[in-house]
Amino acid sequence: METTASTATPAAQAHASTSYRVVPIMIALCIAGFIGMFSETALNIALSDLMESLHITASTVQWLTTGYLLTLGVLVPVSSFLMQWFTTRQLFIFSLGISIVGGVVAALSSGFSLLLIGRILQAVGIGILLPLIFNTILVIFPPEKRGQALGTMGLVIMFAPAAGPTLAGLTIQYLSWNYIFWFTIPFLLISLLVGVRYMQNISTITKPKIDVLSILLSTIGFGGIVFGFSHAGEGDGGWTDPVVIGSFIIGALALLVFCLRQNKLRQPMLNLQVFQYPMFVVGLLMVFLCFNVIMSTMLIFPMYFQGGLAKTAMAAGLILLPGGIVNGLLAPVMGILYDKFGPRWLVIPGFLVMSIVLFMMTGFDTDTSIGLIIALHILLMIGISMVMSPAQTNGLNQLPPHLHPDGTAFMNTLQQISGAVGTAVAVSLMSGGIADYMSASSDPAAASESAHAMAFGSQHAFIFALVVGIVGFVISLFIRRVKVEGGSERPKAMH
Template sequence: MNISKKQKSVLIILVIGTFLGFLNQTLMNVALPNIMHEFNIGPGLGQWITNGYMLVNGVMVPLTAFLIQRLTTRRLYLTAVGLFAIGTLIAGFAPNFTVLITGRMIQAMGAGVFGPLMNVIVMNLFAPDKRGGAMGLIGLALNFAPTLGPTLSGFIVTNLSWRFLFFIVAPLIIADFILAYFLLQNIGEQKMLKFDFIGVVLSSIGLGSLLYGFSNAGATPWSEFTVWGFIVIGLIVTALFIWRQFSTKTPLLNMAVLKQREFVIAMLINIVLMIAMYGGALMLPLYMQTIRGASAFISGLVLFPGALVTAFLSPWSGRLYDQYGVKYLTLIGILITAAGTIVLASLTLTTPLWFAVIGQFIRQLGLVLVLMPIQTEAFNALPLALMPDGSAMFTTVRQIAASFGTAALVTIMTRSSLSYGKTHASTLDVLIQLHGIKITFLTAAALMLVGAALTLLFKNKAPRDFI
């Protein structure tokens, strides 16, 4: 892909910031036991290291649609990177758990801006027939970083202190701030929009409640108020937020994006993929560590080849999108992902670990053909004026679907294990748990087939046809 010097420098800056932001979503998972031990806290409080980050990140995203249009590109990105850097340093030197959580929250405030801003800048910089290649490069950050997180974290925590998870990130994000200060230019037009305070309050409460309820569902029964209660509150308040966006003259998020057919189809496929991908990805580490007794680091190594294929093939998938369009590329990718998921559903107590590596590798190979192409297709369907709103909506729905998917598939695993245990009382506990994991992988594969069916609704236009 031939790009100018300006485009190249902007892409480098965006990829670094977005990579570090998404890396931090999964970087702390493996370190949680060490942090809980050092600060003498329980799992309920400890989960806020990850859940709190995801919550603030998710609440920030709808606000970015306003910020992207109201502030200059340079000012917004420097502010976001600055917040992320400050939060990283606070968390790294945290003397207690309260300060650590505060640092993580500040990190998340900055990281919540990266994804939507990145999408808008790329759509403004590149012509439609070049956007796939550009978004493929961005896919290095969006898809490689979360997969790399557990492996990197396992290595660092095993050989160093959990604090190095922040000390290693800090100089990288500071370097990105310096690069952005000298090289990043303003892109797009600044608009003097009126701030919708009520919209911000409603979106924060609604999305925050939904994400909190779903995050609790991973470890708490759905009958508890902290699960169903917050989900119901979230649904009601989010519905009020959507109603307000349609009724006010100055919406925080312009719902006109939902009138674009290709955008809606891409978003629906993305929902299915996020549910299957994030929930399914949780099952393999559970299998490795709970069923097979492997260490967190070995578990991370099993995931690593899949992460590498994501890194190497993301730019390639973008070029394929530019050349052939979204319909058949997405269909093939989803079917490959489903095949890899079925391979993982066949794991047993004695399956060689290389078989699990192959299954995850196939899953990631399929996903890399899907994730960035459908995102690019969604944004290509929008006029540039709606790009900030479309980017914010797409990212918000992605996070809610990932949170719901994790909760839903963990629930399926738990319920199927309990049911199997009642009818096979003499069976070993590990076999009961293994049954639950198998059923969950098969459920994820079935969801993939739903996504494959949705791809048939696409019009098979190559991006050059939009020019």
């Protein structure tokens, strides 16, 4: 059973007839995307070092992650609106420029406040850049080549978080945490120069009316949800903290009012019509769940390696590197396979592989061999590569061209929320498992008990990831390929 698309709109035909300088544009986008995702995850492995060098507590240093995610959660939903007000070149140049400024500020900082400002500036850049990347790909590539194009971008974006811990570990061991930021700046400059020379304006500027209330509700809603999950996972009070509960309630109410308002506006900030397209909804849910597994396991693995197996930060990064490389190399391959065979033969087996591997990971302990861990991590990354790009491509393919900015905004926003949810729940379950083990231990002061407790806590986090993987597998059974007719991607909406 296939979901059928209708004939192309004049706007879509106009886009199809335009000649784009695809190769240099993709080079600029790939470099920018890699550094953006690298910046999002590389600093995680340096948090302990930062606490020592800046003389700050764990509750303070976590704001480098929370502040970053919070900025993304606030800014990404506004990206669809920005694309209708500013040209592609303007947004690309601004996002790269503000990222470079943020990187320089963070690299030069000698105190926490300046470092946090640099991180927030970086988040502003990537918050604009990520939706812009996917929307640009949807325009400059015809539907039959989008899988390969998004797969190539997936290679870059998925390899960056995997390479981040390794490169950051090496940097900290031989240099200092400042060089994590210095490393990104030359690449951002190259991307900026290539973009200035070759980036074309691919969006239609309509300059819709600025609805201040919608922007405010979006900021409070998405920001409140992201902050609530981030604070629950990293704060002292956990899920019962009044700040966490208040953030969830305020965020949920703001999002409810935001959605009701969007349905009444003639020109909504985010067009909720995207949810009338069933394959977009299915793709959105699968991307959300898949990214949840990625972010939760990426956080737990280094902690398990260092606390449960007594490995160094650099060794932890090296253990994760093979899986990251495999995932990156397979991303464009999965895109090509999607273009040829559709999503069903990829996402269903992909979630099945993920679930089986995560089930085996629930048995990790202090005696688990590094070889087995590397092998299972590679298999997990294979499963993830089979899901992410095909699910995203199929979902976005079903939307008509005028809804592409809204679709990419929702995809990227929910990925950030998914990351906050995954890390918060994983850390909470892991901490609970550690506490339970220690409370039952006959000798909690023994050094070996600390390692066993970490391994026991990690098992709890992997059980959570397993449940997410199983839910994803069930949802994947409903996916159908969007059938393109006449080069169009405008299907029948669900009524």
